[in-house]
Amino acid sequence: FTQAGQASYYADKFNGKKTASGATYRPGKRTAAHNTLPFGTIVRVTNPRNHRSVKVKITDRGPHAKGRVIDLSRKAARRIGLVQAGVAPVQLKVVRAMPGSR
């Protein structure tokens, strides 16, 4: 599974809130929201503008906006230089699927 589109990141107000998977959102963990990948899937997210990448675990659902493919935790966003821009193009590649998922 690979996908290209735009990424944004969680506002700090979500700190301590429950995600769709049941896990609590923590800005310092490398997690993300994706609309279809099973919870627990590990995805490599690459920012082609600076060639930086980060691996994140899918723990939540979203985003809804057109062209948007993933919402990153603050730590993951910082790793790929997304915090200043707010939104940036990314490439996604699943590096570990959940057992039993397609």
Place this chain on the structure above:
Amino acid sequence: FTQAGQASYYADKFNGKKTASGATYRPGKRTAAHNTLPFGTIVRVTNPRNHRSVKVKITDRGPHAKGRVIDLSRKAARRIGLVQAGVAPVQLKVVRAMPGSR
């Protein structure tokens, strides 16, 4: 309850998909995603740039991005002139709370 912030709207690919409330997303209905209001709450969404407003029912959760307060269905977005801009400032006002909700 009143709130100000930015609104975006659902991509068309969500047509027929289940929302967090269990209801199916339909672009032609006036619905929205909000992070805290109970499902079923009716909210008036006003675009101060053109003074247009629409009433929507909360059926889903989201958005995550900073400053973003609501994601509108396509029909609701069109009513307030949001489709071209993609994102716009809005004001929210609850006009009918769910019974028993605070």
